[in-house]
Amino acid sequence: xxxxxxxxxxxxxxxxxxxxxxxxxxxxxxxxxxxxxxxxxxxxxxxxxxxxxxxxxxxxxxxxxxxxxxxxxxxxxxxxxxxxxxxxxxxxxxxxxxxxxxxxxxxxxxxxxxxxxxxxxxxxxxxxxxxxxxxxxxxxxxxxxxxxxxxxxxxxxxxxxxxxxxxxxxxxxxxxxxxxxxxxxxxxxxxxxxxxxxxxxxxxxxxxxxxxxxxxxxxxxxxxxxxxxxxxxx
Amino acid sequence: xxxxxxxxxxxxxxxxxxxxxxxxxxxxxxxxxxxxxxxxxxxxxxxxxxxxxxxxxxxxxxxxxxxxxxxxxxxxxxxxxxxxxxxxxxxxxxxxxxxxxxxxxxxxxxxxxxxxxxxxxxxxxxxxxxxxxxxxxxxxxxxxxxxxxxxxxxxxxxxxxx
Numbered sequence: 243x244x245x246x247x248x249x250x251x252x253x254x255x256x257x258x259x260x261x262x263x264x265x266x267x268x269x270x271x272x273x274x275x276x277x278x279x280x281x282x283x284x285x286x287x288x289x290x291x292x293x294x295x296x297x298x299x300x301x302x303x304x305x306x307x308x309x310x311x312x313x314x315x316x317x318x319x320x321x322x323x324x325x326x327x328x329x330x331x332x333x334x335x336x337x338x339x340x341x342x343x344x345x346x347x348x349x350x351x352x353x354x355x356x357x358x359x360x361x362x363x364x365x366x367x368x369x370x371x372x373x374x375x376x377x378x379x380x381x382x383x384x385x386x387x388x389x390x391x392x393x394x395x396x397x398x399x400x401x402x403x404x405x406x407x408x409x410x411x412x413x414x415x416x417x418x419x420x421x422x423x424x425x426x427x428x429x430x431x432x433x434x435x436x437x438x439x440x441x442x443x444x445x446x447x448x449x450x451x452x453x454x455x456x457x458x459x460x461x462x463x464x465x466x467x468x469x470x471x472x473x474x475x476x
Numbered sequence: 477x478x479x480x481x482x483x484x485x486x487x488x489x490x491x492x493x494x495x496x497x498x499x500x501x502x503x504x505x506x507x508x509x510x511x512x513x514x515x516x517x518x519x520x521x522x523x524x525x526x527x528x529x530x531x532x533x534x535x536x537x538x539x540x541x542x543x544x545x546x547x548x549x550x551x552x553x554x555x556x557x558x559x560x561x562x563x564x565x566x567x568x569x570x571x572x573x574x575x576x577x578x579x580x581x582x583x584x585x586x587x588x589x590x591x592x593x594x595x596x597x598x599x600x601x602x603x604x605x606x607x608x609x610x611x612x613x614x615x616x617x618x619x620x621x622x623x624x625x626x627x628x629x630x631x632x633x634x635x636x637x638x
Contacts (some may be wrong), residue, residue, distance in 0.1 A: 247479060278556065286555065295537065295629055296529035296588045303591030306564045309556045317558075396584070 277312035302392035354394025372441035482566035486574035488624030551605035558594030
C-alpha cells in the first residue's frame with residue numbers, strides 16, 4: 243500500500259521531497275522510452291510481416307496506440323520538467339528485450355503475447371501509484387495493453403493450428419523468452435526500494451518477476467506450448 | 477481535404493457507389509498501375525469485410541508499399557506527433573461508432589478499420605509532404621475514406637470497397 247500521501251497535480255509534485263521527484267521522473271522516463279522503442283523496433287516494422295490486410299491494419303493501429311502511450315508518459319514527464327533528451331531513444335541504450343532481431347510474423351506475435359504481458363504487470367503496479375497523474379495514465383493505458391496481449395494470444399492461437407506453425411511459434415518463444423525476466427529489474431534494487439517507499443510502486447522486482455513467470459507458465463500451458471528454462475541468474 | 481471531420485469517416489459503408497467514387501477508384505487503380513478495368517466488389521457488411529481482408533495480401537499491397545517507400549525518401553513524418561495521434565484516435569472512434577450502429581462488437585475488426593484509415597491518412601500526409609500530384613493514388617484513396625468508405629484492396633481480380 244502507498245505510504246506517501248497522494249500527489250494530485252504537477253504543481254503539488256514540485257512541493258515533494260527531491261527524492262520523490264526523482265523517483266517519479268525515473269518511472270516516467272522508463273515508460274516513455276520503452277513504449278517508444280517497442281513501437282519503433284517491433285510494432286511498426288511488423289506491418290510488413292503481417293500476412294493479410296486485416297493483420298497489417300490491426301498491427302498499424304496497435305503501433306499507433308503504442309506511440310500514443312509514449313506520448314502520454316512523455317507528456318507527464320514534460321509537466322514535471324524532465325528534459326526531452328532523457329526520453330530520446332537515440333540517447334539511451336535500450337533494454338535487452340528490444341535487442342531481439344525480429345524477422346517474422348511468428349516472432350512478432352510471440353512478442354505481443356509475452357512482452358505485452360510483462361508490460362501489463364508493470365502498468366498494473368502503477369494503478370495505485372501515489373502520483374495521481376501517473377495513476378490516471380496507467381488506467382487509460384491498461385485496456386489497450388490488454389488488447390495488445392490478446393492480439394498476441396489470438397494470432398498465436400491461429401498460427402499453432404498447423405504443426406509447422408506450432409514449431410515456428412515455439413521456436414520464437416524459445417529464442418525470445420530468455421530476454422524477458424530481466425525486464426523486471428534486479429532483485430534487491432535500490433530504485434525499486436525508493437519507488438515502494440513513496441508508494442509509487444507496490445511490489446519488489448523479484449515479486450513481479452515471479453508473478454510474471456507464473457502467468458507465462460499458465461498462458462503457455464493453456465496454448466499447449468512450452469515455457470523455456472529460465473537462465474539461473476534471472 | 478483532411479481528416480478534420482472524422483465523424484464522416486465510415487459513414488457510407490455498404491451504400492451504392494456514386495460516379496465520383498467510381499472515378500476515384502479508377503484513378504487510384506490506374507495510378508498504381510493496376511488498371512482501371514478491374515470490376516468492383518461492393519462489400520455490404522462488416523462481417524464480409526472482415527472475412528475478405530483476412531485473405532492473403534495481394535500484389536496491390538506491395539505496390540502501395542513500394543510507393544510509400546519512394547515517398548519516404550522525399551519526405552519524413554514523425555509517427556509520434558501528438559496531433560497526428562489524436563487524429564488516429566478520432567478515426568478509431570469513427571470506426572467504432574459505425575460498427576456499433578451496424579450491431580458489430582468486434583474490437584479487432586474495429587481496430588483493423590481504424591488502422592486502415594490511419595494508414596491511408598499517413599499515406600495522404602506523406603504524399604502532400606512530398607509535394608506529389610493531387611491525382612496521386614494515395615490522394616484518391618484518401619478521398620474515398622473521407623467520403624465515408626473503407627477501400628479494402630484487390631481480391632481475386634476485383635477491387636473491394638465497403
